[in-house]
Amino acid sequence: MIGQQNFDSGSVSGDPLISLDFPAGSPAVSSDGKLFVPSQGGVRVFRQYMDGDGPAAAFTFTVDNSVPAGVSIHEQKLVVVEDNLVAIFDAVPDEPPGAPAATAGGGAPCTASALNGPRAAYLTPAGQLVVADTGNHRVLIWDPIPAGGGALGNARVVLGQQRKDTCVANDRDGNRASDAPSAETLNGPTSVWTNGEKLIVVDRRNHRVLIWDNLPTEDAQAANHVIGQSDFDKALTNAGGPAPTASTLFDPISVDVSETGEMAVVDRQNNRVLIWNSIPTSSTQPADRVVGHADFVTGTPGPPSATSMNNPSGVRFDGQNMIVVDGSNNRVLVFRALD
Helix, strand or coil, X not given: CECCCCCCCCCCCCCCCCCCCCCCCCCEECCCXXXXXXXXXXXXXXXXXXXXXXXXXXXXXXXXXXXXXXXXXXXXXXXXXXXXXXXXXXXCCCCCCCCCCEEEECCCCCCCCCXXXXXXXXXXXXXXXXXXXHHHCEEEEECCCCCCCEEXXXXXXXXXXXXXXXXXXXXXXXXXXXXXXXXXXXXXXXEEEECCCCEEEEEHHHCEEEEECCCCCCCCCCCCEEEECCCCCCCCHHHHCCXXXXXXXXXXXXXXXXXXXXXXXXXXXHCEEEEECCCCCCCCCCCCEEECCCCCCCCCCCCCXXXXXXXXXXXXXXXXXXXXXXXXXXXXXXXXXXX
């Protein structure tokens, strides 16, 4: 556990390098064991996070003097999402970094290069940048980042919109008006994961996760599978039921896939993490395991403990560990291999 000195505490107090002030967003872990956590004070960096409970951060940094929304690491490149910007650093820093090597976004109207409150970004093995452009209700995919870096231009592919100049939630036909959701629309996406082949997107306000069997190469490409709803046309909390189940979601916010293929989804308002033994290959597939509750039908948070969560906001696998940002408990929880 990081951010608290014991499991039954959830307040912000004490040394600011030890405490976490409502951490929010997906964390990241470097190959040498440094943990990067987005928090109100900036990205907190902990060295050797597995050494014990309540370690102090080695340093904290921001990119644009704003609150970071998420971080990820790919082939030693650090990706930080902050404000309306995605910053890419060519190496994982061992101290507060200087200027990023490449950037995307920067805040502008709805265009092929603009971002509006993005929450997550991910690099494919080939170097393509995939961004959950939350406020524009879309996912943007850029061609591989050029060797020289710099400010990236227009994205090549948009998902969730019919074209790159529309940014309305669940806009099926590109007329800038909201409709019922479909396999081609998004409403406030907050997290992405890809291995360069499959793509997974957390479609937060539609209370679902969308899966593409192949990384899209065309605008408005329809998802292949939906998790959390009975079909692509629904956007109901807990699929319209009175309580959560192994197949439902309520305000999902983060996704990651382990090196052995397990998929974890942070189901925020149900105060839990759902785990599938492998990436689902059919729609409505139920989760295999739940963390945060003793069963699949409980959603309310309990007091802080080693098994409870309160508004979790991020998940990341690190080898055999699963790391969960437990937002309202102002901490990060580390779970060892779930075998």
